Amino acid sequence: MKRVLIANRGEIALRIVRACHEEELEAVAVHSAADRTSPHVRAADFAVPIGPPSPAESYLSIERLLEAARTSGADAIHPGYGFLAERAAFAEAVEAAGLVWIGPPPAAIRAMGDKTEARRRMEAAGVPIVPGAVAPLTDAVAASTVAGSIGYPVMVKAAAGGGGKGMRVVHEPSELEMALATAGSEALKAFGDASVYLEKYIECPRHVEIQVLADDTRTVHLGERECSIQRRHQKLVEEAPSVAVSETKRERMGAAAVAAAAAVGYRGAGTCEFLLSADGSFYFLEMNTRIQVEHPVTEMVYGVDLVREQLRIARGLPMSIASGPLRPRGWAIECRLTSEDPANGFLPTTGRIEYLRPPAGPGVRWDSGVEVGNDVTLHYDSMLAKLIVWAPDRAQAIARMERALAELVLVGVATNQGFHARLMRDEAFRRGEVDIQFLDRRPDLMQAGGSHADVSVAVAAALAEDAARRSRRPSIAADGGPASEWGRHARREALQ
Numbered sequence: 001m002k003r004v005l006i007a008n009r010g011e012i013a014l015r016i017v018r019a020c021h022e023e024e025l026e027a028v029a030v031h032s033a034a035d036r037t038s039p040h041v042r043a044a045d046f047a048v049p050i051g052p053p054s055p056a057e058s059y060l061s062i063e064r065l066l067e068a069a070r071t072s073g074a075d076a077i078h079p080g081y082g083f084l085a086e087r088a089a090f091a092e093a094v095e096a097a098g099l100v101w102i103g104p105p106p107a108a109i110r111a112m113g114d115k116t117e118a119r120r121r122m123e124a125a126g127v128p129i130v131p132g133a134v135a136p137l138t139d140a141v142a143a144s145t146v147a148g149s150i151g152y153p154v155m156v157k158a159a160a161g162g163g164g165k166g167m168r169v170v171h172e173p174s175e176l177e178m179a180l181a182t183a184g185s186e187a188l189k190a191f192g193d194a195s196v197y198l199e200k201y202i203e204c205p206r207h208v209e210i211q212v213l214a215d216d217t218r219t220v221h222l223g224e225r226e227c228s229i230q231r232r233h234q235k236l237v238e239e240a241p242s243v244a245v246s247e248t249k250r251e252r253m254g255a256a257a258v259a260a261a262a263a264v265g266y267r268g269a270g271t272c273e274f275l276l277s278a279d280g281s282f283y284f285l286e287m288n289t290r291i292q293v294e295h296p297v298t299e300m301v302y303g304v305d306l307v308r309e310q311l312r313i314a315r316g317l318p319m320s321i322a323s324g325p326l327r328p329r330g331w332a333i334e335c336r337l338t339s340e341d342p343a344n345g346f347l348p349t350t351g352r353i354e355y356l357r358p359p360a361g362p363g364v365r366w367d368s369g370v371e372v373g374n375d376v377t378l379h380y381d382s383m384l385a386k387l388i389v390w391a392p393d394r395a396q397a398i399a400r401m402e403r404a405l406a407e408l409v410l411v412g413v414a415t416n417q418g419f420h421a422r423l424m425r426d427e428a429f430r431r432g433e434v435d436i437q438f439l440d441r442r443p444d445l446m447q448a449g450g451s452h453a454d455v456s457v458a459v460a461a462a463l464a465e466d467a468a469r470r471s472r473r474p475s476i477a478a479d480g481g482p483a484s485e486w487g488r489h490a491r492r493e494a495l496q
């Protein structure tokens with residue numbers, strides 16, 4: 001393996017280029033017409049245009065990606081996350097073309113992609129699953145018998161599902177038939193398969209996932225990530241470790257995740273998702289057979305580089321993780337910065353990045369796929385960057401994230417930066433009292449506070465920056481603190 005083609009874009013493509021270079025591998029970027037000037041393209045050693053902006057004709061085209069690998073002389077493909085990362089047929093096509101697939105065996109992707117198949121395999125491997133059916137339901141009469149024996153509330157789920165599509169909560173028998181019909185038709189639309197099954201509905205759980213890593217001889221876990229802060233199945237903030245996971249619980253969940261990976265012959269980096277209920281019991285939900293967006297928080301507290309480990313394992317090398325017990329050190333938090341407008345129901349927005357000053361300083365990591373001059377369009381995911389901090393404990397990590405968010409200046413497109421700042425100041429969040437419904441209960445956090453004024457002040461500050469950078473010095477505040485919004489912006493600008 002000498003030259004790796006990265007079948008992705010944005011921050012994860014740049015993240016993989018960096019790992020390739022540290023592993024002394026060459027990196028080949030691919031890009032759609034919309035991404036010609038993106039940072040991942042410039043960072044790579046070679047760049048291949050693969051088509052128009054539409055993902056179906058570029059990043060989702062197996063044919064064009066394999067052709068790009070041929071013309072660039074790449075001998076391996078890293079899929080990143082999203083796009084084709086969990087498409088077993090893509091992994092097979094890569095291997096059939098004589099290239100190294102930097103990911104798990106296609107059979108492991110396939111086994112985990114079918115939710116009822118995964119449940120059967122997990123049950124056989126002794127991994128705790130949510131009580132319920134392990135086979136798709138055939139008719140409403142059978143469904144009501146199963147629901148009665150599970151006990152209400154129950155959840156109807158798509159067998160081919162994932163990501164929350166084709167899911168319905170059913171509180172009483174009279175609602176069951178309707179829920180089966182609507183979940184089934186939603187599943188047919190989303191996955192081309194109307195099969196559904198039933199599970200006990202777990203109320204107000206946390207979403208906690210375990211990172212696993214497997215090479216040819218060992219399968220290890222790298223602890224948990226707390227991912228409960230989400231809205232409509234889009235995670236917004238993740239942390240490691242979780243306030244809800246003791247050392248004993250970590251070892252139990254870790255052992256379950258390792259057993260889950262072993263049961264499907266896993267190799268490489270993967271993640272087992274669990275629901276952790278308030279009474280401390282946990283249930284396997286699904287396994288993500290890819291590198292995940294939130295992998296950096298695990299990297300920070302375990303001192304590992306998960307993408308480099310993926311590259312090592314794909315080359316047939318052993319993982320560079322010491323054997324013996326591993327422990328998280330300190331605390332890491334990630335905020336996903338998206339081009340979504342809090343003043344407009346968090347709808348994706350577009351625009352040109354006119355000015356960008358990323359945060360820096362001790363314990364701060366900025367994983368971004370955009371730079372000044374880039375256009376943010378509606379063709380791709382709205383995530384612009386990930387801001388990750390590390391500190392010795394959770395309280396200091398939150399303080400550091402607040403500081404880093406205050407340093408961040410991004411002008412040209414509306415973002416959820418203000419939401420993250422409000423969350424970091426929130427008392428319930430600071431106490432660690434979160435579950436998957438947290439944001440549903442807190443519309444106050446989703447509301448923008450005076451966003452219009454903030455934007456004009458930020459634009460003015462950015463314009464003033466160009467003229468004043470050389471001469472400006474921080475002013476001496478009479479009362480020991482910044483007196484106004486102008487003062488705060490001036491101080492932020494002067495930091496650079």
Ligand code: MV4
Binds near residue numbers: 233285286436
């Ligand atoms: C559940 C559940 C409660 N009880 N299953 C949502 C996506 C899919 N991967 C599984 N999901 C859920 N399954 C039972 N039996 C609640 C959810 C759920 C959820 C899970 C993880 C993260 C965010 C979520 C948001 C809403 C519902």
